Amino acid sequence: MKREIPHGLSVYLDLVRFGAASIVVLSHLWVLAFPQHPLPWPGHSAVVIFFVLSGFVISHASRPELGLRGYLHHRTARIYPVVLGAAVLSVLLSSFGVNAMQYAGTRGADALDVGLNVTFLAQTWCNVALPYNGPFWSLNYEVWYYILFGIWCYHPSRLLLLCAVVIAGPKILLMMPVWLLGVYLHRHMTVLDRKRALWIFGLTLVAGLAFFWVDVGARIREVMRGIWPEAMDLARGSNQFVGDFLLGLIVALNFLAAGSLGMDLLLKGERVIRYLSSFTFSMYVFHMPLAVLIWNGLGVHAALPFFGLLLLGVVGMGELTERRTKWYRSLLAPLFLGARKAVGAAG
Numbered sequence: 001m002k003r004e005i006p007h008g009l010s011v012y013l014d015l016v017r018f019g020a021a022s023i024v025v026l027s028h029l030w031v032l033a034f035p036q037h038p039l040p041w042p043g044h045s046a047v048v049i050f051f052v053l054s055g056f057v058i059s060h061a062s063r064p065e066l067g068l069r070g071y072l073h074h075r076t077a078r079i080y081p082v083v084l085g086a087a088v089l090s091v092l093l094s095s096f097g098v099n100a101m102q103y104a105g106t107r108g109a110d111a112l113d114v115g116l117n118v119t120f121l122a123q124t125w126c127n128v129a130l131p132y133n134g135p136f137w138s139l140n141y142e143v144w145y146y147i148l149f150g151i152w153c154y155h156p157s158r159l160l161l162l163c164a165v166v167i168a169g170p171k172i173l174l175m176m177p178v179w180l181l182g183v184y185l186h187r188h189m190t191v192l193d194r195k196r197a198l199w200i201f202g203l204t205l206v207a208g209l210a211f212f213w214v215d216v217g218a219r220i221r222e223v224m225r226g227i228w229p230e231a232m233d234l235a236r237g238s239n240q241f242v243g244d245f246l247l248g249l250i251v252a253l254n255f256l257a258a259g260s261l262g263m264d265l266l267l268k269g270e271r272v273i274r275y276l277s278s279f280t281f282s283m284y285v286f287h288m289p290l291a292v293l294i295w296n297g298l299g300v301h302a303a304l305p306f307f308g309l310l311l312l313g314v315v316g317m318g319e320l321t322e323r324r325t326k327w328y329r330s331l332l333a334p335l336f337l338g339a340r341k342a343v344g345a346a347g
């Protein structure tokens with residue numbers, strides 16, 4: 001049975017999504033544009049928020065009537081246009097020999113690196129960055145969560161699930177409980193009384209800020225590194241998994257409280273929030289290669305024109321990719337649903 005997301009909560013989640021994407025962008029590029037005024041943007045914490053959000057939204061979107069083919073159809077139409085756009089940017093930057101920068105990441109074996117990332121194998125049993133696009137690592141994680149969740153929902157085969165688990169590898173599995181917090185929240189959403197919801201909402205905001213300020217995840221990681229140094233080195237992007245789960249709990253409780261509060265005040269700005277949030281995927285996936293192109297390729301080093309060109313680039317790529325999801329879904333329908341079903345769905 002489909003569980004509807006309350007209108008106000010849906011707008012709130014879009015606002016959080018846009019805010020998290022903005023934090024990721026600033027965590028990578030602020031020091032580049034404003035080296036004299038460093039600020040500790042919590043980029044990793046923003047990724048944790050994305051994981052909880054992703055689990056919540058995918059649980060909502062995985063309607064039983066879709067079936068496995070429909071589920072794959074929707075996920076592919078949503079993900080691959082953006083992924084291929086990112087891959088094209090990487091290839092172009094590599095072809096023109098543009099220098100990389102911090103957080104961009106390239107080993108030099110560009111064709112192999114691109115291939116591993118577009119097939120989402122780059123973070124399974126290895127650690128390979130998409131050239132000029134280090135932040136792409138988390139999308140490798142998310143896609144495997146989609147795969148594992150899709151098998152569990154639509155094709156519950158123990159053997160197939162085991163094969164997917166083995167291919168995904170331990171790094172990705174370590175972070176999956178964070179993603180599953182979103183799934184659990186969606187499937188067990190309840191309405192709290194307003195006073196309790198207000199307390200939880202306020203406390204989770206304070207707890208989230210304190211968590212980042214004290215850097216709880218990194219502190220736990222360093223304690224664990226002292227006990228299991230080799231294992232923690234192998235975990236790489238997942239080496240804060242304990243702290244990330246704790247932060248994920250705070251985020252999930254915040255969403256629970258927001259759903260109970262209604263968040264009706266946000267409805268006045270719904271159109272703007274929805275529009276901005278429609279570019280969050282593009283902000284996350286395209287900001288790093290576009291920054292490399294603008295900063296190192298075009299030599300634009302002044303903050304205002306740099307961020308202005310970056311904004312134009314993100315909007316342009318977003319208009320070509322994530323904001324055309326329905327068109328891509330229609331284009332791919334015959335491949336996933338067959339000609340007759342595709343015509344029926346289009347009608």
